[in-house]
Amino acid sequence: MIDKERIAEVYRHIQDEICTALEALDGKARFEQEVWERDGGGGGRTRIIQNGTILEKGGVNFSAVHGKLPEVIKKSLGVDEDDFFATGVSIVIHPNHPHVPIIHMNIRYFELNEQIRWFGGGIDLTPHYIVEEDARYFHAQLKAVCDRHHPDFYRDFKAWADDYFFIKHRNETRGIGGVFYDKLTPLKTGLTYQQIFDFSCDLGHNFAPIYTELVNRHRHRDFSSEEKEWQLLRRGRYVEFNLVYDAGTKFGLETNGRVESILMSLPNQASWLYDFKTKPDSNEQHTLDLLRKGIDWA
Amino acid sequence: MIDKERIAEVYRHIQDEICTALEALDGKARFEQEVWERDGGGGGRTRIIQNGTILEKGGVNFSAVHGKLPEVIKKSLGVDEDDFFATGVSIVIHPNHPHVPIIHMNIRYFELNEQIRWFGGGIDLTPHYIVEEDARYFHAQLKAVCDRHHPDFYRDFKAWADDYFFIKHRNETRGIGGVFYDKLTPLKTGLTYQQIFDFSCDLGHNFAPIYTELVNRHRHRDFSSEEKEWQLLRRGRYVEFNLVYDAGTKFGLETNGRVESILMSLPNQASWLYDFKTKPDSNEQHTLDLLRKGIDWA
Structure with a gap:
């Protein structure tokens, strides 16, 4: 049976990759x-990229922590x-x-007293402007990863x-969603822990190729100041979420986690305009129309 | 005994003033x-000022609503x-x-079945740069208002x-705080409802003179792009709070309130920089040093 040291080691390699x-x-x-250590045990490697040609602010963080669970978390679990x-x-x-999407990924493994064990994670995409062809591509890629591991x-x-x-x-x-899962166990999936772990790694390995494709589709497009403003408004929604x-x-905030690592998810700049209205038939309105559950992109 | 219609009428006049x-x-x-009506009963007047010579975004909202309390609120109360x-x-x-502070005020009255009644509210100041003389002035003004009504x-x-x-x-x-109170009743204060109401009105009448003084002290000062950047970072903290x-x-968000009215408290622009560090002995560091509880400004 796959053990926690091995899982951490592979996840660390995925961070590198x-x-x-x-x-x-x-x-x-x-x-x-930044390499950090946790008072109670373990630590991590926070990696931040800033002010690139296309990546304004990005964090790719690895951590492997252990210790005694705070009372508040025990209750909530x-x-x-x-x-x-x-x-x-x-x-x-x-x-x-503004024409390149925000992306988020998380793969994680959690263990309690070496008995209760589960995996969680997912990848989701938040385009400032939804391009339907991109949404179909993104979901088709995620579906292909999922289908290699479990039909459901x-x-x-x-x-x-x-x-x-x-x-x-x-x-x-x-945004346009993606995949999200939590507390996956053999009992819930019919897979072994090794197989669930392999699924999470497959997601991890596919993250960069998928995002690279989406970035390269749009990074050389021109954009207007109105489109930039819309990007900041959409980032405001990201902050709200x-x-x-x-x-x-x-x-993280409730358990006194490392604030800078937790809030690296917030954008460099965001904005809120009172009662902002999109123009009918605009690209902005088209995006709003597609920000809803249940669209079958794949 | 002062009744709810009269309280709403006076509060509406305070909004005008x-x-x-x-x-x-x-x-x-x-x-x-914008005048709005609430489905369950009552309504309000949302008033927004934007892109002024000094007021970038401000909301002064009045509401008087009534109806049946949602189950979730009954529980929480x-x-x-x-x-x-x-x-x-x-x-x-x-x-x-950046040298003019953010300000917040709220005065409110709440009634249940015409039996349980209380007042809440307060005024607090969030300077991007704390000026100690201003902080003393602000708290002295609030203390003067309070002292006219109750020694504690x-x-x-x-x-x-x-x-x-x-x-x-x-x-x-x-920021540098101010005064905050909630659920004030005669039992808790030794004052009558009329007297507690008078206190809340006194706060309301003093809001504009106090803020006018603070704005006029700084509105004509020059500022640098670094100071503007600091202002956006402090606004990020305001958003976090x-x-x-x-x-x-x-x-408001949990009870499906009017989102644009609730979130008018958010600034037009805010920013977050990963692991931003102030310079030692800078004005920014001086401000951070004063963002703590228990400073006796008055």
């Missing part, structure tokens, strides 16, 4: 790394076990170009992403 | 008003009563100038503001 690919994609900026181990890779990329994964995890990445107070999805709803952000 | 004073202060921009009435004036002003109000409500306007994950206060902690914002 993705950073190398994103630096090649950008062509100019380089990741800066409904468990009595104390000793936890958690490892994962977490990514958010904000491009400087894409259908189930696509629906889960629609529900999770939803800005309730705006009645709109954060992450600060109001995102479970990982909440968990 | 403040809008007139803020338009005079700005000299150029005018408030735009721990009450069984159904019929509620709530009226208040709520203000947030974001200036365009300033001490108690100043401490309450320090605790409330606190960004826990940053371990810093939102409002979306993560502010009770009114949470309440």
Whole structure:
């Protein structure tokens, strides 16, 4: 049975692989790394890329932490076990170009007293302007990854992403979704832990090729100042989702996590305009029309 | 005994008075008003001023709503009563100038089944750069208002503001605080409802003169692009507080309130820079050093 050290090691390699690919994609900026240790046990490697030719702000973070679970988390998980181990890779990329999408990925593994074990994660895309061909490409790629591991994964995890990445107070999805899964076990999936782990790695290996394709489709397009303004407004929505709803952000802030690592998901600049209205039949309105659950992109 | 219609009427006049004073202060921009009605009963007047000579984005909102309390709110208040009435004036002003502070005010009255009744509210200041002389002036003015009504109000409500306007994950206060109070009743204060109401009106009448003085002290100063950048970073903190902690914002979003009115408190532009560090002995560092609870400004 695959053990936690091995999982952390492979996830660490996936961080390396993705950073190398994103630096090649950008062509100019380089990741800066901070190695940190956690008081209670373990640590991580925070890697930030900034002010690139296309990557304005991106974080590709690896961590492997362990120790005693805080009381508040035990309650929220409904468990009595104390000793936890958690490892994962977490990514958010904000491009400087309004026609290049924001992307987010997370793959993680969690263990309690070496008995309770599960995997979670996903990849989702937040285009400032939704291009239907891109959305179909993105979902087809995720479906291909899922289908290699389980016939139901894409259908189930696509629906889960629609529900999770939803800005309730705006009645709109954060972007075009993707896949999201949590607490996967052999009992729930019919797969072994090794097989679930392999699925998470397959997602990880496919992250950079998928994003590279989407960036290269649009990075050389011109854009107007109105399109740039729209990008900042959409980033405002991203901030709203992450600060109001995102479970990982909440968990991190409530447990006194490393604030700069947690909030690296926020963009360099965002904006809010009072009661901003899109023009009918505009690209902006077209995007809003597609920010809803249940669209069958694949 | 003062009744709810009268309270709403006086609060509505306070909205008028403040809008007139803020338009005079700005000299150029005018408030735009939207009158809205609530499905369950009542309504309000949202007034927004934008892109002025000094007021970049400000909202001065009045509402008087009534109806049946949603189940989720009854639970959070721990009450069984159904019929509620709530009226208040709520203000947030974001200036365009980094040396002019953000200000927030709220005065509100709440009633359940015409039996349970209380007042809440406060005024607090969020300077991008803390000027100690201004902080002393601001708190002295609030203390003078409080002292006219109750010898303990300033001490108690100043401490309450320090605790409330606190960004826990940053371990810093939102600004220099002010006064904050909630659920004030005759039993708790030894005052009559009329006297508590008079206190809230006194705060309301003093809002515009205090802010006018603070704006005029700094509006003609030059500022650098670095100071402007710092202003956007401080606004990022304001966004963090409002979306993560502010009770009114949470309440509004959870009860399907009018999103544009609730989130008018967010600035036009805000920014986040990964692991931004202030220079030692800089004005920025001086401000950070003063963003803590318990400073005796008055």
